[in-house]
Amino acid sequence: MTLNVDPPPVAAVPPWRDVRVLRIAAQVVAVIAVGLLVAFLARNFATALSERGLGFGFGFLGRSAGFDISESPIPYSPADTYGTAFLVGLLNTLFVSFIGIILATVLGIVVGVARLSPNWLVRRIASSYVEVIRNTPLLVQLFIIYFAVFLQLPAVAQSISFAGSVFLNQRGVFVPGPQLTAGFTPWLAFVALGIGVLVAARAVARHREDTERPIRGLTALGWLGLLTVVTIGWVLIGPVAFELPVRARFNFVGGLGLSPEFAALLTGLVLYTAAFIGEVVRGGIQAVRRGQVEAARALGLSEGETLRLVVFPQALRIIVPPLTSQYLNLAKNSSLAIAIGYPDLFKVGQTMANQTGQPLPVILMVMSTYLAISLVTSLLMNIYNRRIQVLER
């Protein structure tokens, strides 16, 4: 196309050997190929829908769901709408993913460092853990954790009890639950007072910093003041009471309960993802040049200080991008919850698809929700990544 506009002055190159033409041609072919693929898929989707007589709409979201969900962070009953049920599933997924990511990161770092430990036993334990967990399917692990570990805990009648307030049995773990009392609002006044003390102390300290006689430790004194005031308020008023779990006819009620489904899923996800994160961390640490460690040692830093102040900040830059993938994997793997009865997004979506007879809109909703979760996670991690990269210089 550009050939005619600007003919080469030298000996005429035939168009099939002209790099400029070839480049454009390659682009055109690529665009056509992608366009064809998209059009083909869209057409398949549309024809398949109409052929099966499947409707496509989201009207069902406003209808009453009619099925129950075993655990929910927000109040839910079968009379609520499908939309609410979907939200419950989403919150459950976010809940287990969020806690899972935090715990997997902690465990992963420990494992990664242990893999490089000079201690033979620690090193071996860490690498056995990584190899066993990383090379078996997560679904199998979940089944084992749920059926062979959590459901084999003692029955309710034989619950393991710690100090009469924490109970462990095959129906879950039950701990005293904090309940706000009437004194909570008055107590907030004490908190405000404490913060006032701290702010005042810092203001004075900052003001004196510029003069010739700075008062050292004033800020620390401010913190102490905050703590004292808040504690006095706590003791005097008692803003929070703890409700103990009590044995009812079938199970413990009251307090905070953690279901074995949630516990098994969380354990599985954390153990599985931590094995991968451990390898990412090990790789990141090993990528820091040896000279850095030697220099740190020469400066007299201890082993721990070397790791914390020299190696880790540099390793972090290498670790963060692959770490993001692991976080995404964890969030997506949480959909295996369906196998062990934890009502996550996918599980609730399946039930919705089945009960409404509208699988395609529901699957589309579930997919786009997972996509949104992943993209947001990526975005946050990318922002973090950019921040630590800037620190490089």
Next chain:
Amino acid sequence: MSRSRLSFITLMVLALVVTACGDTAPSPGASQPAVSQPDVDPTESVGGAPSTAPSESQAGEPAPSAGRLAQVQDRGQLICGVNGSLPGFSFLDEDGQNTGFDADFCRALAAAVLGDPEAVEFRAINADQRGPALQTGDIDVLIRNTTWTVSRDTAWGLFAPTTFYDGQAIMVNSTLVDATTIDELEGAAICVQSGTTTELNLADRFAALDYQPIVFPEIDPTYAAYEDGRCDAVTSDRSQLVARRTAFANPDEHVILEEVMSKEPLGPVAPLGDDEWFNVVKWVVYATIEAEEQGIDSTNVADMVETSENPVVQRLLGVTPEGTDPFESGLGLEPDWVVTMIGAVGNYAEIYDRNLGPGTPFDLERGLNSLWTDDGLLYAPPYR
């Protein structure tokens, strides 16, 4: 300018591909019966099937041949969606054979349509996948202890007559739970399978009672969790509870409460939109019932063909007395399809007794599943 040309080229190529699809796709299914899976393969049916029907009629074939009956006959095999994990209904026995009440109705349908009760491909389908499997047409028929409801009738497929009248019940471990009525189960954890009417009925029944549903998509984990003590009770159709109880370590400890929570009419389901095929499925069920009513079973069916003077029996068995016109059922099956079917799997009573009756571990009373002449609900319209 180059952009518009580009999209024009795209359109041209697209059009070419589309027409090419339309021309080539139907040929294996339409002309060559030897091809084993002409239209059921999901990938092919998504891409090629849309253009199947018009092209075939262009090719001069009679219009009904595009229907599922013709597809099944071309394929030489019936694809039957079953449970696969429910003793008494469909369950793999020691020889790897799918046996049970539902599995036998798959065989009856295969015998009626193909003349061979073993020409069945059993597909184990879990409760959640039932609707989509029917809607996408991956299976020819669903015979999987599926409850007939109005929303399923309109969204999933057409329900053939009920083969098993059931009701939902609750089972508890009597050594752990002291309860004889459902109201005494307030606060209990109850295991249930998702995507079932049972799940919805449970929510209805416990609307005013506090309880915790523990929901699994597969049937095996549901009962494993109950047996391990995760739940105080498990709920499902009474027949299913009886059947699964036989597989427990200590079946005697488990008690099914008296209260019937709901009506659960279970029966075969055919995909929506194919009346011809639906009629075949429907009348296969009716024929087993009618055969029982007329006293025709697998042992005497051959004699009946020879000796019976009863015009009702003669019509059912496709016997044409001399001097009369042959009876046309209009189902598109062989005239003697009932003879083949009854000879192969037997009448309703034989199917029931073989899988659920006395002599089996389940020993379920016929109850509502008796003929209407015995105060039951089984009633076949006249075959004429």
